[in-house]
Amino acid sequence: MALLQIFEPGQSTVPHQHRRAIGIDLGTTHSLVATVRNSIATVLPDEHGRVLLPSVVRYGAEGVKSVGVEAAARQAEDPRNTLASFKRFMGRGLADVTRTHQGDLPYEFADAPGMVQIRTVAGVKSPVEVSAEVLRVLRQRAEASLGGELTGAVITVPAYFDDAQRQATKDAAQLAGLNVLRLLNEPTAAAIAYGLDNAAEGVYAVYDLGGGTFDISILRLTKGVFEVLATGGDSALGGDDFDRRIACWAIEAGQLPPLGPRDLRALQVEAREVKEALSSRDRARFHVRLQSGEPVDLTLDTATLESLGANLVAKTLKPCRQALRDAGVDITDIQGVVLVGGSTRMPMVRAAVAEFFGQAPLTNLDPDQVVALGAARQAHLLAGNRSGDDWLLLDVIPLSLGIETMGGLVEKIVPRNATLPIARAQEFTTFKDGQTAMRVHVLQGERERVEDCRSLAHFELRGIPPLPAGAARIKVTFEVDADGLLAVTAREESTGVSAQVAVKPSYGLADDDIARMLRDAFDHARDDLDARALAEAQVDADRLVDAVRAALAADGESLLSDAERSAIEARIVALVAARAGSDRSAIREATDALSTATDEFAARRMDASIRSALAGRSIESI
Amino acid sequence: MSDALTVGAPGRSGGHGPGSDPFALLGLPRGMSMAPHVLDEAYRGLQARVHPDRYADKTDAERRVAMQWATAANEAYRTLRKPLLRAKYLIESAGVGLGEQDNTAMPAEFLMQQMEWREHVAEARAHRDDKALRHIEHAIRSAEVELWPLLESRIAEADWPHAADVWRRLRFLEKLHDDIEDVRSALLD
Known part of the structure; x- marks a missing residue:
């Protein structure tokens, strides 16, 4: 597995081949996939033309599973087995989840140490596995659309995600069979999309309020360099919180009796629709029929919504102040404010941002798509599709x-x-x-x-x-x-x-858990897998032998001692012998051995090449 | 300039790797004077050549080397970007310790002034008085304006012990700035 990653896409025997790479925005509410085609970043729709995949997974009896629109449509019907907003559980323990949600979640959590686990009709599921279901659907969508296997993917994460949340995301991607080229911070991805499209230069702020997370990033854009100066946020604050406030308002205003999980979910689903409707209207009808048959019929106006959400919006401004201070820039240095995330469609959010930064935010991009589009461009670049307009990304660690x-x-x-x-x-x-x-x-x-x-x-x-x-x-x-x-x-x-x-x-x-999940995921396709694994092992072996021979011819003389050189040559002979047979593990072992034996050589070549590039720089500058 | 050239010399410091002199790594002349845009450009130019993203399609071993260089580039930039850290590097690499924790051998007059400012900051906090904070900031800035040329000339003369004395005073003032910023954030939240 590791070697596959190493030699693909590198050392390809076919030069200048276009490599299929995708960017995935794995969101709290919905997810999407984009790619670069004919040098234009574009989102990929499903067969019905829908771009947004609801991040909802429903587990049915007997291994039936649905992901996306179909699952989302049935969440009020079967809330226990229909998992939504699980991005909020990534890399989090049970205590964290119960603290931030205070028992309003319809799931049955398993009492286990470490990351929270959810009991479903199909067994206990980790948020990593659930996220992998969404990623797998997007991977298949991309493969169908691009016509073949993918070289790799860039997956976006909230900038404020900590190490555990990032690792969980990477694990989910690997579980979904994706080669992760990079985890990219969502606001940074948005800045890439915006910056490249508008040839922007200067200091920009990206205000990203999604379904479950809030990020603020301050970036400096200069001639092909995207430099994040500071980032801040709240990894448990987003549109969901507004929905919950509205649902609570409905319970009070409608004087509703204590409700079960289905009713609660129905209220939250309706709350979201009403909230979205209020982005373009002054009042909206809140209508739900409870399990008891009793109707709830209320009207919410923008003034009430603003009072319900005022302190949530205020909570986003403290990280903004902190990020500006950490970046060492004054608010008047900010050239533009880019809005990202569906929740920034709310007029109250836009007004608060405009007031805080003293300028109207930039709204000429689709806040739902901009992150995936930026991720696609980064994936295209990292996969090795050079187009002459390379850029460099310098990001930061969000938390000490x-x-x-x-x-x-x-x-x-x-x-x-x-x-x-x-x-x-x-x-x-x-x-x-x-x-x-x-x-x-x-x-x-x-x-x-x-x-x-x-x-x-x-x-x-x-x-x-x-x-x-x-x-x-x-x-x-x-x-x-x-x-x-x-x-x-x-x-x-x-x-x-x-x-x-x-x-x-x-x-x-733990590594064991991931191995088990991989087994579960691939159980049905084992025979296929064996044949494919042998072919992959052979391809990798050939590539490695070619690459090492080329490297020896170029630098063997200058960078290796005779003993080092003959050790490598002996391993080449061994690998060529193993490659002639059909024992996959023997080929893998010989490949690993040659790879290990050439590590130091590869490092020396790389070092020498950097040194000569820098020596050139010094002479130029004199 | 001769320092810059040695970057390209292989086999320095035993094995491979970028070495630890930030000036040499960034190809800049050693010393305090450095225009911010010159440093920024040198840093970006270096990262453009060594950052692991440039080698995303290379082997693990190659990417590891790129990561070492990119890490060193970040460290070098961090060391040189803020003048006070740049001075610290120059003084310490000349073998003179700065004793940030324990050295309080400073003129009594300077220490008195410090205490007075600290009291003012505490008062401004208690009264939520931003105007008073700005007043103290102004006074600190005037003190810094006097000390900086002194530090720069001590360093230029390679008078390291005296450079260290001035550096410690400037560091005190920087901490005061930080405290004021903390108070300001606390007042806003």
Whole structure:
């Protein structure tokens, strides 16, 4: 699997081939997929011409499943098995979900540690699996539309998503059979779409109020560089909250009796429709028939909606102020404010944004589509479809990363809004003679106390060489990549021994869980899979051998010792021999062995090529 | 300029990797004077060549190297972008410690002024008085305007211990600015 990712699309034997790449906006309320065709980004509709896929999954008895419009239409009928707004559960524990929703969700949650799980008629489901259902439908839509397998996908996430939420999204994409080129922040994706279409330069704000999340990003756009200066938000604030306020209003105004899950869901569905209607009208009828047969017939006007939602809108302004401060820009420096997310259609939101930024927001783009369109353009670029107008994206980490220290305090290691990628090292020592293991608790958030931050994981370092107390110097390196995902490595400095890092994610899935879900997903297609896997292994082997031979011819002389070179050549011979047979695992093993043996060589070539590019730069500038 | 050229020399610092001198990495002359747009352009130019997104279709090993360079580029930019951090790097790389935590060997007069400003900030907070905050900010800025040329000349003369003294005072003032900003945010929320 890893090698497939490595050599596809790279090292393709067919140069300049167009690679099929897509951008997916995996939203709280609905999701969509876009691609770049003939250098134009375009959203892909389903066979009925519908672009938006409701992010709703319904599990029926006997493995029947529906996703999208059909599932959404039946949510009031079978609320327990019809899952909606599950993006809010990604990377979250049961306690988080019950705290933010106060029991108004119609689901039956399983009592399990880690990420929240939902009991359905088809078994216990993780939000990751449910999200994968939506992604799988979009993948199939794209494959049908583009006429073949995809090279990869860019999946968007709220900028304010923490590490657990990002990892959960990436897991869902992999579960759906997508090769993830990049996780891209939603406001950044919108900025790419807007910036490229309008040749925009200067400092822009992207205000993104979606169904369940709020993001604010401040970006500087300069000659092909999209530089995020700061980001902020609230990963549990969105259009859903307005719907709930309206539903509560209906319960009070209509003096309704205590309601069951079906009625509650029906009220929320109606609340959303009424809210949307009020974006273009002054008053709207709120009409629902309860399970008891009793009708609810009310009228909501914009003034009431504004009073219901006023403090939700106000809650978005504090992160705006903070982001401006973190970005080090004044409100008058903002060239334009881009609106993203369906909830920004509400006139009260537009008015609040206009007042805060002192200018009317830009509304010449579709707030539902702009994120997917930007993601498609980034995917097109990352897949290696060079078009001459390359751009560079520099994004930031939304929340500080830290570790637990004495007394339940958090020591910051990586500050929020640091540009990615970033690496920070921290030294630890042992406090007992002969101590060979230690635990590091990693958290994300801005507060000082452990209980006020998000627990990401416990890392256990093992294999520390036994030394007297305080003599071991363990350097733990925290690396955050361009996707905003954290990796931890550890090394004992005095002996140079690498400690093993075992990760226990607090709200993530263990590798075993993912393997099980993959098995479940592919159970029916096993035979197909075997034949395909052999073919893939052979293709990968051929590509690797070709690539290594080419690299040896170019740089083998200058970058490798004789011994290193003959070690690599021996592995080539072994792989060519395995490739001649039909034992898939033997081919994979020999491929992995050659790949490992050439890692250092590849790194040296890359380093040399960067150095020569930079040396050229220095001479030019003299 | 000679520093910039050594970036291209292979095999420096043992293995591969970008090295840790931010000036050399960005191809800029070592020193305090640096026009912001020159630094910004050098940084963007460097990232345009080394960022892992440029190598998204390459092997894991190659992308790992790109990530090391991009990480170093970010670190270098961070170190040089704010003049106070740039000065800190220059002073510390000359082997003089800044002792941010414990060194309070400062003129008594300066410390008195500090305490007075802090009291004013606390009062302004209690009275929710933004005008008073702006007044203190103005006074701090005047103090900074006096100290900056001093720091720059100490660094230019390579008089590191005295540069460190001035740096510590400027750092105090920066912290005061931060405190004022905190108060302002608190008043708005």
